[in-house]
Amino acid sequence: AVWLNIHRLRADGSSARTSVVPAGGQVPVSVETVHGRTTLRFGWAGPVGAAVFRRGTAVWAVFDHAARMEIQNGSSEGIRWAAGPDYTAVRIAVAPGQGVTARADGSAWEVVIGGSGGGSGVEIAREDTVKASLMGRMAGASRTIWMIDPMSGDRFAVVPALAPGKGVQNVYRTVDASILPTAHGMAVVALADDVTVET
Numbered sequence: 001a002v003w004l005n006i007h008r009l010r011a012d013g014s015s016a017r018t019s020v021v022p023a024g025g026q027v028p029v030s031v032e033t034v035h036g037r038t039t040l041r042f043g044w045a046g047p048v049g050a051a052v053f054r055r056g057t058a059v060w061a062v063f064d065h066a067a068r069m070e071i072q073n074g075s076s077e078g079i080r081w082a083a084g085p086d087y088t089a090v091r092i093a094v095a096p097g098q099g100v101t102a103r104a105d106g107s108a109w110e111v112v113i114g115g116s117g118g119g120s121g122v123e124i125a126r127e128d129t130v131k132a133s134l135m136g137r138m139a140g141a142s143r144t145i146w147m148i149d150p151m152s153g154d155r156f157a158v159v160p161a162l163a164p165g166k167g168v169q170n171v172y173r174t175v176d177a178s179i180l181p182t183a184h185g186m187a188v189v190a191l192a193d194d195v196t197v198e199t
Contacts, residue, residue, distance in 0.1 A: 001139050003162065005047070020046035020107070026070040027088075031079075037114035040079075040092070042069075044107045049142035049160030051185025052102035052111055052119075053167075055149065059100045060187070061090040061111050064142045064160040087145045087160075102184040104163030111183070119167020119183040134179065136186055138166055144197045157197040159186040 021027060021044070028043040042061070049064040067088050069081040078093035092113065094100075099117020103110050127133040140162035148155055165184050172179040176192040188197050 001164075003140065018046060020044050020048050020065050021067045026068045029069050029071045029079075029090075030073055031071060031076070032073075037112055040090075040111045040113075041105075042090075042109045042111070044109065046107050047104075047162055048107070048109070049140065049162050049185070050102065050104075050109050051158045051160040051182060051187060052100060052109075053180050053182035053185070053187045054094070054098075054100050054117075055156075055180060055187070055189075056151070057093060057096070058151070059092045059094050059111065059113055060158075061092070061102070061109070062145060062147070062158045062160055062185070063088045063090075063109075064145070084145070089147060089158075091150075100183045101165075102167075103165050109163075117183060118169060118181065119165060120169045121166035122168045122182075122186060124168065124172050124179060132174070132176065134172065134174065134177075136168070136179070138186060140166075141186075141199050144199050146197075154189055156187060156189040157195075159188075159197065159199055161185045 030041045032039050051062045053060055066083045066086055081090040094113055098113050099115050101112045101117050123137045127135040138161050142160050145158045167182040167184050171181055177195045178189040180187040
């Protein structure tokens with residue numbers, strides 16, 4: 001796929017691109033549970049890259065822009081978020097056995113917890129030109145964001161991507177790293193100190 005982002009130019013020739021963060025500096029997050037499925041809708045004001053995956057007892061949604069999250073309706077119990085210098089991470093506590101899916105609706109992202117879940121479209125293969133390397137082909141990948149799981153202390157890398165939805169269907173393990181199944185984007189758990197993830 002080829003994507004073109006077209007922005008109006010101001011009189012001085014600079015781009016008139018608007019911020020992806022809504023006016024007021026907060027991204028509205030609606031929470032709705034129907035028939036055992038919980039939908040979180042993140043109302044960004046423009047296209048953002050995302051990575052959505054499950055790890056242990058939590059679902060993570062990581063966006064490649066920094067913003068404050070404002071939960072507007074529904075219960076916020078079990079939902080925690082943190083903004084880094086250029087990203088926002090949301091951690092949602094979930095019950096065992098619940099799948100997760102993610103999709104973009106315009107500039108908004110919807111994360112659905114419950115049901116079968118899973119994603120596909122990202123191909124993982126060995127990269128023989130570099131020693132002990134794996135390569136994932138994922139359109140719209142933005143950059144690598146390194147994070148620490150506050151519950152386990154594990155270090156992992158997240159690679160958000162723009163819509164449409166694409167994820168890793170199966171887990172891939174090596175001695176040094178583990179690539180997690182994702183609903184969208186990529187997530188790599190580092191099992192050794194010298195693991196690098198490049199986009």
